[in-house]
Amino acid sequence: MTETGQDVAGFVLAGGRSSRMGEDKALVEVAGRPLVAHALEVLRMAGLEPRIAGGRLDLNEFAPVIPDLEPGLGPLGGVVSALEMTRQKWAVFVSIDLPLMAPELVGFLVRDAQVAGAAVTLSAVNGFAETFPAVVRTEMLPALRERLAQGNGGCFAAFAAAAHQRGESIRTVAAEVLAQTGQVRDARGLWPHEWFLNVNTTADREMASAALERSHPLF
Numbered sequence: 672m673t674e675t676g677q678d679v680a681g682f683v684l685a686g687g688r689s690s691r692m693g694e695d696k697a698l699v700e701v702a703g704r705p706l707v708a709h710a711l712e713v714l715r716m717a718g719l720e721p722r723i724a725g726g727r728l729d730l731n732e733f734a735p736v737i738p739d740l741e742p743g744l745g746p747l748g749g750v751v752s753a754l755e756m757t758r759q760k761w762a763v764f765v766s767i768d769l770p771l772m773a774p775e776l777v778g779f780l781v782r783d784a785q786v787a788g789a790a791v792t793l794s795a796v797n798g799f800a801e802t803f804p805a806v807v808r809t810e811m812l813p814a815l816r817e818r819l820a821q822g823n824g825g826c827f828a829a830f831a832a833a834a835h836q837r838g839e840s841i842r843t844v845a846a847e848v849l850a851q852t853g854q855v856r857d858a859r860g861l862w863p864h865e866w867f868l869n870v871n872t873t874a875d876r877e878m879a880s881a882a883l884e885r886s887h888p889l890f
Contacts (some may be wrong), residue, residue, distance in 0.1 A: 679761045681714040682753045684746050686725030701770045701876055702883040707733050709770035716774035725749025747826050751819050754812040766803040768870045770879050773857040780806045789842035790834040796846045796863050802827045859886035
């Protein structure tokens with residue numbers, strides 16, 4: 672388990688539904704465990720006490736749920752609802768569909784954000800910035816709330832606009848460089864291109880399950 676400090680809140684964004692798999696995405700099983708359990712464990716292994724943002728209240732059996740203040744507004748609605756309830760200086764968001772995410776990367780992003788003081792800290796792989804996991808300075812809330820009210824529900828665009836509004840920019844770190852230099856080492860033996868596998872289809876689920884079955888157990 673990594674140590675991320677006390678002034679950080681952790682959230683799993685669980686509001687989406689898997690229309691392509693015909694069931695609630697949070698409860699889709701990968702390697703015998705629901706996606707929500709994988710996501711929560713990633714945050715716990717990163718040293719955070721996680722909550723669920725944007726999910727149904729019956730997910731309370733997994734962790735405390737913060738419902739969307741205005742349902743149906745997508746992931747940004749979950750981000751804003753979570754920030755409204757956050758008193759810590761930083762908030763970490765992971766999406767429900769990244770069961771292979773490395774807790775060590777999440778911990779690194781938090782520490783990097785705290786040192787750099789960045790408005791929003793993301794990671795990139797193969798030169799492409801990934802929207803999640805994201806470390807957001809909670810004072811970005813007013814700008815993010817404004818974007819949500821305007822109907823601009825895309826999280827990446829909202830993060831960029833919120834940072835720009837404060838004269839800042841999104842900070843990104845290259846995940847594969849962190850792995851190559853030994854700054855982030857996944858205890859399961861998975862590689863950066865695997866960490867960002869999104870589980871949206873049955874084929875994705877099978878790929879993720881196979882990766883976990885051949886990896887070193889995380890929990």
